[in-house]
Amino acid sequence: MKELMTGNEAIARGAWEAGCGFATAYPGTPSTEITENIARYKEIYAEWAPNEKVAFEAGIGAALGGVRTLVCMKHVGLNVAADPFCTFSYTGTSAGFVLICADDPAMHSSQNEQDNRYYARLAKVPMLEPSNSQEAKDFTALAFELSEKFDTPVMVRVTTRISHSRGIVELGKRKNVKQKPFEPNPPKYVMVPANARVRHKVVVERQKKLAELSETSPINRIEKGKGKIGVVSAGVAYQYAREVFPDAPFLKLGFTHPLPKKLIGKFAKGKEKIYVVEELEPYIEEQIAALGIPVIGKQKLPIIDELNPDIVKAGFIKKRKPNPVEDISALPKRPPNLCPGCPHRGLFTAIKQLKPVIFGDIGCYTLSVLPPLSTHDSCICMGASIGVSYGYSKVGANEIKKSLGVLGDSTFLHSGLTGVLEMAYNKGMNTVIILDNRTTAMTGGQNHPATGFTLKGEETRAVDIPALCKALGVERVFVTSPFKVKETRELVKRELDIKEPSIIISSEPCPLIFRKRSAPFAVDPEKCKECGACLQINCPALTRKGKKAQVVDYLCNGCSVCAQVCKFNAIERVPEKKATAK
Amino acid sequence: MTSMEKLDILIVGVGGQGIILSSRIVSLAFVRAGFDVKQSEVHGMAQRGGAVSSHIRASANVYSPLIPDESADFLLSFEKLETLRYLNFVHSGTTVLINDQRIDPPSVAAGKQEYPEDIKARIAKKTKKIDFVPAAAEAFALGNERIVNSILTGVLAAYLPFDKKIWIKTFKETLSPKLLDINLKAFEKGLEFKKNF
Ligand SMILES: Cc1ncc(C[n+]2csc(CCOP(=O)(O)OP(=O)(O)O)c2C)c(N)n1
Numbered sequence: 001m002k003e004l005m006t007g008n009e010a011i012a013r014g015a016w017e018a019g020c021g022f023a024t025a026y027p028g029t030p031s032t033e034i035t036e037n038i039a040r041y042k043e044i045y046a047e048w049a050p051n052e053k054v055a056f057e058a059g060i061g062a063a064l065g066g067v068r069t070l071v072c073m074k075h076v077g078l079n080v081a082a083d084p085f086c087t088f089s090y091t092g093t094s095a096g097f098v099l100i101c102a103d104d105p106a107m108h109s110s111q112n113e114q115d116n117r118y119y120a121r122l123a124k125v126p127m128l129e130p131s132n133s134q135e136a137k138d139f140t141a142l143a144f145e146l147s148e149k150f151d152t153p154v155m156v157r158v159t160t161r162i163s164h165s166r167g168i169v170e171l172g173k174r175k176n177v178k179q180k181p182f183e184p185n186p187p188k189y190v191m192v193p194a195n196a197r198v199r200h201k202v203v204v205e206r207q208k209k210l211a212e213l214s215e216t217s218p219i220n221r222i223e224k225g226k227g228k229i230g231v232v233s234a235g236v237a238y239q240y241a242r243e244v245f246p247d248a249p250f251l252k253l254g255f256t257h258p259l260p261k262k263l264i265g266k267f268a269k270g271k272e273k274i275y276v277v278e279e280l281e282p283y284i285e286e287q288i289a290a291l292g293i294p295v296i297g298k299q300k301l302p303i304i305d306e307l308n309p310d311i312v313k314a315g316f317i318k319k320r321k322p323n324p325v326e327d328i329s330a331l332p333k334r335p336p337n338l339c340p341g342c343p344h345r346g347l348f349t350a351i352k353q354l355k356p357v358i359f360g361d362i363g364c365y366t367l368s369v370l371p372p373l374s375t376h377d378s379c380i381c382m383g384a385s386i387g388v389s390y391g392y393s394k395v396g397a398n399e400i401k402k403s404l405g406v407l408g409d410s411t412f413l414h415s416g417l418t419g420v421l422e423m424a425y426n427k428g429m430n431t432v433i434i435l436d437n438r439t440t441a442m443t444g445g446q447n448h449p450a451t452g453f454t455l456k457g458e459e460t461r462a463v464d465i466p467a468l469c470k471a472l473g474v475e476r477v478f479v480t481s482p483f484k485v486k487e488t489r490e491l492v493k494r495e496l497d498i499k500e501p502s503i504i505i506s507s508e509p510c511p512l513i514f515r516k517r518s519a520p521f522a523v524d525p526e527k528c529k530e531c532g533a534c535l536q537i538n539c540p541a542l543t544r545k546g547k548k549a550q551v552v553d554y555l556c557n558g559c560s561v562c563a564q565v566c567k568f569n570a571i572e573r574v575p576e577k578k579a580t581a582k
Numbered sequence: 583m584t585s586m587e588k589l590d591i592l593i594v595g596v597g598g599q600g601i602i603l604s605s606r607i608v609s610l611a612f613v614r615a616g617f618d619v620k621q622s623e624v625h626g627m628a629q630r631g632g633a634v635s636s637h638i639r640a641s642a643n644v645y646s647p648l649i650p651d652e653s654a655d656f657l658l659s660f661e662k663l664e665t666l667r668y669l670n671f672v673h674s675g676t677t678v679l680i681n682d683q684r685i686d687p688p689s690v691a692a693g694k695q696e697y698p699e700d701i702k703a704r705i706a707k708k709t710k711k712i713d714f715v716p717a718a719a720e721a722f723a724l725g726n727e728r729i730v731n732s733i734l735t736g737v738l739a740a741y742l743p744f745d746k747k748i749w750i751k752t753f754k755e756t757l758s759p760k761l762l763d764i765n766l767k768a769f770e771k772g773l774e775f776k777k778n779f
């Protein structure tokens with residue numbers, strides 16, 4: 001049977017066909033849908049872990065317990081999980097362990113554009129790179145085989161274009177794999193220095209065997225062609241390169257760590273030039289150059305952003321025409337925005353007037369950095385808001401106490417707890433606001449340890465966030481509704497002035513995920529004084545009609561924040577019956 | 583009619599308009615009609631009101647999931663202004679189908695920038711095959727603003743070389759029974775807008 005599948009759906013299918021029994025992840029674009037799809041297979045236990053490190057460790061446990069295991073994360077997730085990743089390479093596994101790592105060239109939804117292929121080299125772990133949905137499925141299944149055969153975790157590296165593009169996939173059956181009982185083996189699994197020294201040697205030997213396999217693996221193949229220019233490529237870049245050089249000889253790489261050095265040498269022989277077409281860093285290029293083979297790659301292609309056929313063509317063949325009729329940069333931009341009715345809008349509207357320094361974090365709320373809300377002074381990585389606001393307030397004079405850390409509930413549970421310990425233990429003076437919308441909204445609304453539900457939809461214990469903050473040592477913990485703008489502002493103002501660490505939980509559910517909607521508001525044109533204050537909250541449901549403000553009623557969610565900022569009481573809720581779909 | 587050696591279709595608009603569902607249906611229809619297809623979009627921000635685009639490529643054998651410059655056979659735009667952002671994909675043979683709807687970007691709503699008035703003239707510099715379709719108005723007339731996307735799927739489908747049965751089958755495969763009827767009705771409405779350029 002053939003199906004149209006995204007790369008992510010195909011990976012989930014590949015894991016299922018390979019007999020995977022345990023899947024764990026923390027959401028992160030573009031990897032999220034892999035685990036969401038796996039959750040549909042009843043044969044696989046699937047879960048959201050609180051963060052990537054915990055997911056990785058839970059995965060190690062499941063693999064040692066003898067069940068084929070898949071762990072998925074976005075590129076920056078592997079920074080969080082790098083600690084277990086680098087040492088699990090030493091111990092090796094029992095049942096197959098596959099890490100899917102999804103990079104995001106062009107940063108469609110990420111804070112950086114790191115090239116995680118270097119992690120495979122760093123940890124001495126084999127890496128496969130699919131170039132379409134079919135390969136995404138096949139390579140995932142192959143990764144399980146390699147993992148068991150070579151006693152190593154295997155990394156499958158994809159990118160946004162692989163994860164989120166649909167292509168045709170030939171489906172197979174599920175393989176029956178038996179659970180292997182755990183065989184205790186401290187020299188192998190207990191990484192004290194004496195054992196680790198021995199294991200590192202094993203890893204180096206394993207690398208040699210993997211290098212041999214890479215030479216003969218069918219996923220590293222020479223595709224014959226015409227001409228004296230040879231093209232080396234991997235991942236989605238291969239598809240772009242194929243489009244631009246339809247007849248050239250290719251070395252198509254699927255097994256990209258370790259690279260097949262002899263095969264590369266054989267391919268290069270007799271060619272006048274070797275082009276390397278790869279996204280982001282010169283990962284393949286530098287390794288080929290180190291073999292003494294002259295290559296042309298990043299000299300012609302950008303090191304940042306995604307590639308596409310036009311960029312590849314412009315690099316190697318002819319310059320790209322500028323868009324002849326439109327200067328796109330002059331068009332009004334359409335940046336993503338907080339949704340109508342988003343509780344984050346209420347919170348930022350409340351605190352903006354106080355002009356605090358705001359150390360933000362990663363989630364939907366980061367969208368409020370754009371004007372006119374303009375309410376972020378930093379955003380680094382998940383959980384950073386707490387440590388950064390703590391450190392800043394610690395070195396500051398009195399007025400610097402006005403620093404806030406702002407983060408979401410999922411981010412808080414992901415990596416905020418240790419930050420709170422820091423501010424409580426070391427007598428911080430900062431105030432942290434947790435935007436509790438009962439979900440992981442940015443990535444599409446996943447459950448987390450405070451929602452009361454698991455990935456599979458079962459009810460579970462929900463952690464009590466205020467009680468948790470108190471248990472971590474912060475005494476001043478308060479809960480507010482961000483839709484009460486004035487009250488929230490006063491609470492935050494009071495806490496900013498008190499020289500003690502405090503936490504405010506801004507609590508309202510996400511209307512997008514919970515489909516919550518109240519009767520819409522409307523502007524009374526008689527009362528509107530055209531001051532534009534309501535437009536400063538940047539709600540998609542608010543626009544202008546002439547100079548007057550206007551509510552687009554079918555977009556309005558009825559949150560009332562605009563009405564609260566109007567000094568002239570010109571915005572009022574439309575009585576339930578009169579609200580019409582225009 | 584475009585030759586069926588290859589068809590490159592670009593669907594663009596604003597997050598939340600249903601572009602992703604529409605492009606899923608179109609690409610699945612190609613698969614059911616026996617073509618190799620690749621479809622690519624970027625989501626994540628898709629529901630947050632940002633600009634969204636989806637590339638659909640069909641031929642005997644598709645490599646790149648992204649359409650090259652000046653190669654789109656069809657540009658289906660869910661919002662007028664958004665069309666202008668993608669004119670680099672348009673050539674003199676491209677058919678540009680546009681939902682005659684204006685959604686103000688934040689800078690326009692805030693009165694800082696003007697919404698362009700000469701959209702048609704600007705597109706016309708590249709192709710003469712332009713049609714503005716009142717899909718949003720039709721959706722409101724049918725009493726449901728959420729079916730604009732299925733009307734527009736119909737508008738595009740009228741130009742594509744496969745049987746209506748394939749479309750109906752694809753809709754059935756993609757939508758829940760609860761949503762099927764109203765969306766098929768919308769799709770049929772869209773089919774009526776076909777123009778002979
Ligand atoms: C280490 C890491 N993992 C995952 C992500 C992807 N990611 C971005 S924001 C976010 C969660 C946001 O949830 P929350 O903090 O609850 O805020 P919300 O979006 O709901 O407002 C995730 C998972 C990331 N950026 N970094």
